[in-house]
Amino acid sequence: MELRKSVLIGIGVLSVIGIGYIVYWDYMRHNNKEFRNKWKRGKKKAAKRRRAEVEVAKNRITTFVKKAVDEVSKESFPTDDAAKEKYFMDQVSNGETLLAEGKERHLDAALCFYKALKVYPNPVELIMIYQKTIPEAVINVIYEMMSFEVQNPNPD
Numbered sequence: 001m002e003l004r005k006s007v008l009i010g011i012g013v014l015s016v017i018g019i020g021y022i023v024y025w026d027y028m029r030h031n032n033k034e035f036r037n038k039w040k041r042g043k044k045k046a047a048k049r050r051r052a053e054v055e056v057a058k059n060r061i062t063t064f065v066k067k068a069v070d071e072v073s074k075e076s077f078p079t080d081d082a083a084k085e086k087y088f089m090d091q092v093s094n095g096e097t098l099l100a101e102g103k104e105r106h107l108d109a110a111l112c113f114y115k116a117l118k119v120y121p122n123p124v125e126l127i128m129i130y131q132k133t134i135p136e137a138v139i140n141v142i143y144e145m146m147s148f149e150v151q152n153p154n155p156d
Contacts, residue, residue, distance in 0.1 A: 061107070065144045068111045069152070072145075077119050084119045091116035099134065109134075110141035117142070 028035040078084045095112035098105040113130060120126045130139055 064107050069148050088116050110138045114145045
């Protein structure tokens with residue numbers, strides 16, 4: 001019984017402290033201009049930092065897409081059906097392995113799936129399968145590769 005009482009008293013004290021902090025913070029936010037301005041500056045800095053991170057990520061993806069499409073355009077793909085099937089299966093397997101390794105390997109996985117798409121006899125059907133089975137971020141990179149290839153049929 002003593003332990004139960006102690007636990008309840010502890011929870012009560014923590015609750016009072018938490019509610020007190022919330023009331024203090026709200027009071028400061030409403031009545032202290034300096035506090036409010038500091039809080040707004042912090043929010044603006046965080047938003048600016050997030051925008052910069054997104055921009056860096058977009059630039060990284062764009063650079064990767066350009067290099068990848070250039071690499072794929074220089075690559076010679078198999079011509080007979082058995083070799084195409086083996087190449088396709090190897091690329092899809094590599095892509096799935098890279099996906100399993102985490103987000104930092106998503107771009108490499110997208111390249112593997114894109115190469116598999118290049119030798120598949122019905123690319124539209126394969127895109128539909130990709131949409132159901134691989135993460136949206138990887139699909140978007142594949143779409144960017146396809147778009148870049150269409151816009152720049154002869155990369156420099």
